[in-house]
Structure formats: C-alpha cells, structure tokens
Amino acid sequence: MFALIDCDNFFVSCERLFRPELNGRPVVVLSSNDGCAVSRSTEAKALGIPMGAPAFKYRELFRQHNVISFSGNFALYGDISRRLMLLLTEVTPYLECYSVDESFLDLSQLPEQDWRRWAVRLRRRIWQEIGLPVSIGIAPTKGLTKVANHRAKKDPLLGGVLNLADMPQWLIDTQLAATPLEDVWGIGWRLGPRLRAEGLQTALDIKQLTPRRARQLMGGVRGSQLQLELSGIACFPLETAGRVRQTVSHGRMFGHDTADPLAIRAAISSLTARACRDLRRDGLAASGVYLKLRGNRHKPGSPRWSHCLRLNTPTADPGLICAQLATALAADPAAQQIWHRADVLLFNLTPSAHLQTDMLGYVQTAQAVRGQQRLQAIDAINRRYGADRLRYAAENLSNVWQPKAGSRSPRYTTDWGELPVAIIKV
Numbered sequence: 001m002f003a004l005i006d007c008d009n010f011f012v013s014c015e016r017l018f019r020p021e022l023n024g025r026p027v028v029v030l031s032s033n034d035g036c037a038v039s040r041s042t043e044a045k046a047l048g049i050p051m052g053a054p055a056f057k058y059r060e061l062f063r064q065h066n067v068i069s070f071s072g073n074f075a076l077y078g079d080i081s082r083r084l085m086l087l088l089t090e091v092t093p094y095l096e097c098y099s100v101d102e103s104f105l106d107l108s109q110l111p112e113q114d115w116r117r118w119a120v121r122l123r124r125r126i127w128q129e130i131g132l133p134v135s136i137g138i139a140p141t142k143g144l145t146k147v148a149n150h151r152a153k154k155d156p157l158l159g160g161v162l163n164l165a166d167m168p169q170w171l172i173d174t175q176l177a178a179t180p181l182e183d184v185w186g187i188g189w190r191l192g193p194r195l196r197a198e199g200l201q202t203a204l205d206i207k208q209l210t211p212r213r214a215r216q217l218m219g220g221v222r223g224s225q226l227q228l229e230l231s232g233i234a235c236f237p238l239e240t241a242g243r244v245r246q247t248v249s250h251g252r253m254f255g256h257d258t259a260d261p262l263a264i265r266a267a268i269s270s271l272t273a274r275a276c277r278d279l280r281r282d283g284l285a286a287s288g289v290y291l292k293l294r295g296n297r298h299k300p301g302s303p304r305w306s307h308c309l310r311l312n313t314p315t316a317d318p319g320l321i322c323a324q325l326a327t328a329l330a331a332d333p334a335a336q337q338i339w340h341r342a343d344v345l346l347f348n349l350t351p352s353a354h355l356q357t358d359m360l361g362y363v364q365t366a367q368a369v370r371g372q373q374r375l376q377a378i379d380a381i382n383r384r385y386g387a388d389r390l391r392y393a394a395e396n397l398s399n400v401w402q403p404k405a406g407s408r409s410p411r412y413t414t415d416w417g418e419l420p421v422a423i424i425k426v
C-alpha cells in the first residue's frame with residue numbers, strides 16, 4: 001500500500017506561513033527573474049491565471065484584482081520542504097522524496113487498519129507542526145496514488161484525503177473517469193495531445209487500453225506498466241535510495257543583458273560556486289565542466305558560446321574551475337558579446353574521498369588534498385555564519401547580472417539577518 005503526500009500550492013503556502021493575512025487572497029509566486037507564475041493560490045487559479053502565465057501579460061489583471069505576487073524565494077521553500085520530509089521520516093523510513101513538495105510513503109510496514117483515519121491525522125499533524133496544507137492519496141500502486149491525490153485536491157468534499165484502497169472497482173473507475181489524462185503520472189504536455197488525438201480523454205480510458213495498445217501509444221514497456229498501475233497492479237517500487245547523480249548544473253537568466261566582462265565573470269563564478277557546493281554536499285568531485293552562454297532569444301541573431309573543460313584531477317573547488325573558465329572566456333573574441341543567460345554544468349562525477357591516481361603523474365594528489373582541506377574550512381565557516389559568508393571575490397565583481405527579484409520575501413528560516421520579528425503588545 002502506498003500514500004502520496006503532496007503540498008497544495010506549495011510556494012504560495014510557504015509565503016503564507018509567515019504572512020497569514022494572505023490566506024483567502026489571490027497570491028502568485030513568480031519564477032526566476034519574475035518571469036512567469038510558477039505557483040498560484042486557489043483564489044488566483046479562480047481568476048483564470050494559468051500555470052506559467054507570463055507576469056508582464058497579466059500585470060493589468062494582477063492590479064485589478066489585487067493579486068499579490070512574490071519573487072521566488074527558493075531558499076525558504078527548500079528549507080520548509082526539508083522540514084516536511086523530516087516529519088515524514090518520523091512516520092516511516094520507507095519514503096521516496098519525489099520532488100520538492102511530494103513524497104511517496106510505503107505503508108505496508110505500518111500497523112494501521114483505517115487508512116483514511118490515519119491520513120486525516122497525518123494531514124492535521126503537518127498543518128499543526130509545519131503549517132502547510134497537503135493532500136493525501138492512498139492506493140495499492142503509485143500510479144493510483146497520483147490519481148487519488150489529484151482528486152483529493154479537486155473535490156472539496158473529500159477534505160484533502162482520498163483512499164482508493166477499500167473502494168469497490170466501480171467507484172475507483174468514477175474517480176479515474178474524473179481525472180483528465182494529462183494529470184496521470186508520466187503523461188505530460190508532450191504525450192497528452194497525442195493520446196487525445198487517439199480519442200483518449202481520462203485516466204479511465206488509459207486503464208481500459210489493452211497492454212499491447214498501451215505499449216504502442218505510450219512508448220514501450222513504460223506504457224503498459226502505466227496501464228497496469230492504473231488497474232491496481234504495482235509495477236513501480238518505492239525508490240528510497242534516490243538516484244545517483246550524473247551531473248550538477250546551475251543556470252540563470254540575467255537581470256539585464258550585459259557584455260560587461262566583469263559581470264559575466266561574476267555570474268559564472270557564482271553559478272560555479274553553487275554547483276560546487278552541491279558537489280561537496282554529496283561528497284563528489286567533477287572532472288568535466290561545460291559552460292554555456294546565450295544571447296537574448298527575442299532579439300535577432302541571438303549568439304551562443306560554449307566551452308568544455310577537462311580536468312586531470314577531479315575537483316569541487318570553484319576557484320580552480322573559474323580560473324580556467326575565465327582564461328578561456330578572455331581568449332576567445334567570439335565570447336565578447338551581449339549575453340542573456342549563463343549555464344554551468346559539472347559532469348564526470350566521482351566520489352571525492354577516493355582520488356584515483358594515475359601512472360603519468362597528471363593527477364596532483366598533494367595539491368588536491370590541500371584544496372579539499374581549504375574547502376572544508378570554508379564550508380565549516382559558512383555552516384556556522386550563514387551561506388555565502390565566505391566566498392571567492394570573483395563572485396562580487398559585479399551584480400549587474402543578478403536576476404530581478406523585486407518582491408522576494410525575507411529568507412525567514414535560513415538567514416539570521418532575516419528572521420521574522422514578533423512584537424508582543426502588553
């Protein structure tokens with residue numbers, strides 16, 4: 001038996017945690033650079049603001065209906081997500097963190113008879129201890145928990161919980177029939193239109209496909225597995241271990257297009273530093289680096305430039321990587337253009353604890369160990385005094401590139417300087 005716990009309007013709910021006066025009002029959270037809506041409150045959805053709505057097109061509607069818009073505060077959302085996952089691990093260690101606001105739980109180890117009552121209690125606990133509204137779907141397969149969760153969100157009569165496990169088949173089928181096929185797990189905007197063209201409309205239509213037809217329509221074995229999952233036969237196990245990382249990447253659209261070499265260097269340094277921090281957190285080092293710069297797509301002849309680095313000694317040191325990237329950038333006249341976005345991708349990842357030496361002496365062990373010790377010291381200082389307190393100066397060469405985030409809320413839970421202040425009146 002599985003449960004899927006999924007937060008309602010996650011980013012908006014995080015904002016409302018510290019601004020309870022926004023409950024009941026239309027709220028949207030915008031993507032990086034305040035580009036488009038990535039999370040909408042129920043009230044905002046009711047105004048007809050679609051997912052991904054470009055902010056500039058909806059500016060007038062926002063003003064008319066007093067829609068509150070926030071710049072994405074991803075440090076805050078990440079921290080609230082971590083708290084929720086921590087609470088769920090207290091419920092059961094058999095869980096899969098599927099995304100920032102969704103987790104699958106394997107319930108088969110839990111001594112419980114009445115799953116609905118269990119879910120109602122868990123939902124109340126999450127609300128009390130973290131302050132997030134969630135929906136819970138319960139079913140014998142992960143594919144069906146997705147449907148159950150979707151219905152629990154859409155149908156207010158269900159109170160945020162739907163248990164398909166004890167239902168007779170005809171009742172499950174009514175829930176499947178009420179679920180549009182785009183909301184079925186694994187069918188997104190790509191596959192959806194193709195299936196609609198074949199006359200399929202709902203999750204029930206997919207369940208009723210023959211395995212052969214499911215394979216034909218939905219790309220092989222994954223398709224027939226999906227069909228089986230909707231019929232109540234589990235094909236997808238819980239993936240507790242998490243997938244092994246192959247790459248780490250960080251990219252940003254700039255707040256202003258720029259040709260300023262200092263701004264470009266600052267952007268690259270900052271993105272590389274973030275990617276390297278992720279590497280070190282997972283105990284990894286990279287020996288491949290790929291840097292990509294892109295001009296504004298909306299302007300004619302938008303330029304592109306990329307550079308690939310191969311390092312003899314795998315590293316998670318942004319200083320080493322940035323120095324080489326900066327040299328490559330300065331040496332190539334084609335890189336001197338007006339840029340709109342930068343992406344840094346680290347690949348060929350290996351565990352940093354086992355540095356593989358080579359016979360030819362390319363790998364510089366002593367230097368790598370010294371570098372690692374320096375990074376450990378930097379990480380220890382930043383853990384104590386706040387993220388980014390100590391960093392490479394190149395990151396601060398210019399802030400022209402920094403994405404616009406005009407209406408970001410404070411990082412209430414991750415920055416000492418932005419703690420919420422309580423005023424007690426006596």
Ligand SMILES: [Mg+2]
Nearest residue numbers: 006007008101
């Ligand atoms: Mg969600």
